[in-house]
Amino acid sequence: MTVPTSQPLDASKLEINLTSTPRDVPIPGSKTASGCTDHMIVADWTAEEGWATPQLLPYGPMEMMPSASVLHYSTSCFEGLKLYRGHDGNLRLFRPEANCARLLRSTQRISLPDFDPNQVHQLIRKLCEIDGPRWLSKDYPGKFLYIRPTVIGTDSSLGFHVPRSARLFIIICCWPTIQSTADSGMRLTVSQEGSVRAWPGGTGATKVGANYGPTLQPHGKATSAGFNQVLWVFGKDHQVTESGSSNFFVVWETTDGRVEIITCPLENDLILPGITRQSILALLRDRLNVETPALVDSVKPVTVVERAYTMGEIQAAERENRLLGAFAVGTAYFVTPVSYIDYHGEDIHVPVGRVPYVELLQEWLSDIKYGRVESEWTEVVEEVKN
């Protein structure tokens, strides 16, 4: 059969092959919640034929040649988003179109094939429609599953070149809820001189695999020493960039008495343009902005700032009792307060609960994701009866 060249990715053609041996479902969010759901979606691409018909298949191992591009040259990128079981009983996705658009940018950065992000969006929905009802049942409002769309280079010719074959796959994983750090705050350690996560002209602004493996060594050292994450700084002046794989915000009082919430800007490829980051900036600007009438009466309005800032500024704020809080944000970590930063041997104690912004942001985002309030950012997923 001849397929027209450059066949586009087409979610409407999805072929569905359901498992005949559905597995036991762990309690969502429980300690034993690990592994993936019953199904996955796979779509293969070749330079000659374009995208093959996407397949929904029983979850299981994939075959790969030992010479496959992804195993040698890190031709991989991915997304992370969640499927939420709402308090109203509905399944919801949060801004999935933003994840799909970023997946395309990451795919292009790592020289993997183009696709229409909307088709990936439809495939994600389809997998959620089929596995969501059983793996995240209506009995567990306020819980979630984790969705991982991934694109890899499968070209097996071993030479170093742009892959001529690739695979998109989407899997859904169970994830235990980690409440301890969310309550007491995370302990961070600032990255060392000889260890850098991202740099101008690198890949820090896309979600490619190559950003992750190289940070495991310092991450492993940090966790062994009792820290939750590495706080990544850049440059001789120790500009604050990301915390682990999350975006990072600091709340401080300025020397002229305003409350400022600050985060690293998107310039220079140093940080991932997080969807939670973007949502938090929008919520803060919309509801708590000092320059427009704030929508929240009980809380002091803030100035929201995206600019390069340094560890020295955080240290000065702490010394002058102006440090009000800090938090990491991301799909995996939601909005998690930080209680302590080890800055190359010097302690920085970060107040937790001194100001209510973290709790407010948690509440606002949670209300949106779990359907307590209507929002343009969420979409309800239809549920297919298996």
Add this chain to the structure above:
Amino acid sequence: MTVPTSQPLDASKLEINLTSTPRDVPIPGSKTASGCTDHMIVADWTAEEGWATPQLLPYGPMEMMPSASVLHYSTSCFEGLKLYRGHDGNLRLFRPEANCARLLRSTQRISLPDFDPNQVHQLIRKLCEIDGPRWLSKDYPGKFLYIRPTVIGTDSSLGFHVPRSARLFIIICCWPTIQSTADSGMRLTVSQEGSVRAWPGGTGATKVGANYGPTLQPHGKATSAGFNQVLWVFGKDHQVTESGSSNFFVVWETTDGRVEIITCPLENDLILPGITRQSILALLRDRLNVETPALVDSVKPVTVVERAYTMGEIQAAERENRLLGAFAVGTAYFVTPVSYIDYHGEDIHVPVGRVPYVELLQEWLSDIKYGRVESEWTEVVEEVKN
């Protein structure tokens, strides 16, 4: 069966399972020489049990969970070395212990499990002993096969952490000989501002997958525009680092009339400490050094320099007619002259053949690798009659 914890990698235990369907062997170095040989070696590791018994198996696809660490977080590293069919009829490896030592350093950098490099060395030899005789027969002196030892993270728990399972595998590939650029010289294009291969504190000094995929985009652009490789520069002053995935040398006359052969130093994690690079530095210092009696009469002795140098210096040398040559070196590219550099739109014409150093180095290394001269750098591989 209980295996003692942290079982070390043990090549002596290799279990051999030969293929019952050996494939046709392409003519070594021919245009159709692609794909891998009949067998591969695989050894699995887990945090609980250490290294399992290495297996020599028929070459073929491996099974991998879609959630495997390597597919998401680039937990991979590799080596490249060659098996040479000598003019004396013997099979030889060139400094394999150096590749195995570097594989361990790369493995550690990417948080994959330790091993005794000598065991990997023995496994490489074993695979060569079995596949070498048929895939690189005595009828093809002066030809080679390409060996690719690789370590990947196979942990399928998807969370971002140091992998608790991994796989070492060794494959051997056929490779067509590309003579055209070796004769006429390669055309390079200098990397753009927004595109940086490596950074101090990054992984540029180890052979991890994460160094490669992110460079495919500029590499693809360069080859589409008719260049052979990107010449990677670093910093505002455009320090010259690597050419493609090869180390890079420039030959110029200094303003005081000496001949200097210069290459980027190993500091700052900016370049891979190439084994060909190291061998060439040793040969130049041993045989052509201006400070010790040169062993070659007919050629002007040289000063060998490892220091940061810039595109501006190359440009000045060309302008003043002091640019004598340039070449890229590496296992894949051997010693290949460069004829042209596109420096952000400005032409730099590099003489090819004006000075005889490239030809001398090619001859010296070739004589060693193909057994025309005895050397501590090579070892003969015993051949097993299949």
